[in-house]
Amino acid sequence: MLGNLRRKLFWLLDFAKGGQVAFHYKEIKALHEKTSREALVNRNATKIADLLQHATNTVSFYKSYAGETPSLASFPVVNKLALRNGGNHFKSDKFATAKLHTVATSGSTGQPFFVEQDHNKRHRNTADTIYFGEKAGYKLGERLFYFRLWDKQYKKDKRLAWMQNIAMYSVDEMDDSRNKKAVEELKHTDASIGLLGYSSAFQNLCNYLDKTNSKPFLNKCSSIICIAESLNEYVSDKLFHYFGVQAISRYSNSENGILGQQELNTTHKYFKINWASYHVEVLAFDSDDAVPLGELGRIVITDLYNYAMPMIRYDTGDVGIMQSIDGDFVFSEIDGRKMDMFMATNGELLSSHIVHKILQYDNIDQFQFIQESRTTYTIKIKLLHQDSFKDERKVIEEYETYFGEDSKVNIEYVDVIPSLNSGKKKLVINKILSKA
Secondary structure: OHHHHHHHHHHHHHHHOOOHHHHHHHHHHHHHHOOOHHHHHHHHHHHHHHHHHHHHHHEHHHHHHOOOOOOHHHOOOEOHHHHHHHHHHHOEHHHOOOOOEEEEEOOOOOOOEEEEEOHHHHHHHHHHHHHHHHHOOOOOOOEEEEEEOOOOOOOOOHHHHHHHOEEEEEHHHOOHHHHHHHHHHHHOOOOOEEEEEEHHHHHHHHHHHHHOOOOOOOOOEEEEEEEOOOOOHHHHHHHHHHHOOOEEEEEEEOOOEEEEEEOOOOOOOOEEEOOOOEEEEEEOOOOOOEOOOOOEEEEEEEEOOOOOOOOOOEEEEEEEEEEEEOOEEEEEEEEEEHHHOEEOOOOOEEOHHHHHHHHHOOOEEEEEEEEOOOOEEEEEEEEOOOOOOOOHHHHHHHHHHHHOOOOEEEEEEOOOOOEOOOOOEOOEEEOOHHHO
16 A cells, blocks of 8 residues: 555656656657657657757767767767766756756776766656566565665665665675565565665575575565676576566666666566667777677667766677567677676687576685686685585686686685675676776
């Protein structure tokens, strides 16, 4: 009842303020579910043309790209460093005196990066969140257990958290006592719940449930959405065992919003791209040319709704593969940042997803892979139980087959795998690519 009441109050308040979120929500739903690919492409072409016209008229950096009909391909690809260094040159004069929302992110670099968003962009992001939450099985107003780093930017006061029905669990505090508190709260929540958070946080929670011999929480959970980190089969299977729900992975970032999401109740693992709010390109590593479908490249997006600080051909720092499936263009693979990939001894780039295969071995709590040199690799392992790791030789032999016959794999046992400032666990550190 409280969930339904919260949902109705949200839409009532939105209606009282002009119904902007409802407008965007209905459009997003129609574009994803009722609009043909051809119609969506034509619609986005108009949105891109409007955005480029706005940028060349009001944004200092883009004024030199003005023309009668500027094309997206004629605009430069920009990255986080360019936007950070460019500062006000990337902001629209039209919003110079407007009250804007500032988003701060650092990614894996640790250097702060600030993006300003206008009200229309914020409404769009809210509507995207509601729509993609529903696609994962979550209904607005349900109890949401949210596992992330709750720093100053994101932490909600108790009144707002109660209104939004969010239970905040910060990943930097998730020891056994906090996991116990989360489990107790899960047990005593009668209404349907949703889980949202980092994959590493869910793995930590499932490890706690394993070692305390907990029983499954069946018929309580309606949705599980993993963000920020890739979802592997081990964590997915554990979550299904304990909560009876298929976990899905969401591809998003702080500076833009939801870029894609896996679909529920399907056997495939591809990500449906949020074409309703973004234009997406996959470009080569050594040029700004598009790569053929099915090939790995840099994920570059154009945000169709942020007019305060237009993000045109923004290199997200992530890499992925786009393919055409059933008439739609989707991500068949998202590998995170290029520097999070491996380089085999023959120079070939390898997907970072191979690291998750280590979880097939028993007694592993946490892990991290480091490429030290062209032929040397270190695997840091935190054991669940502090006894000998009987599969050490098997792990070394398996990963030497991935990296190359002339590779040297070392295992280092540690008490803790440190987190980034964002609270995320960095599973791969490539000292070769980070210097490139």
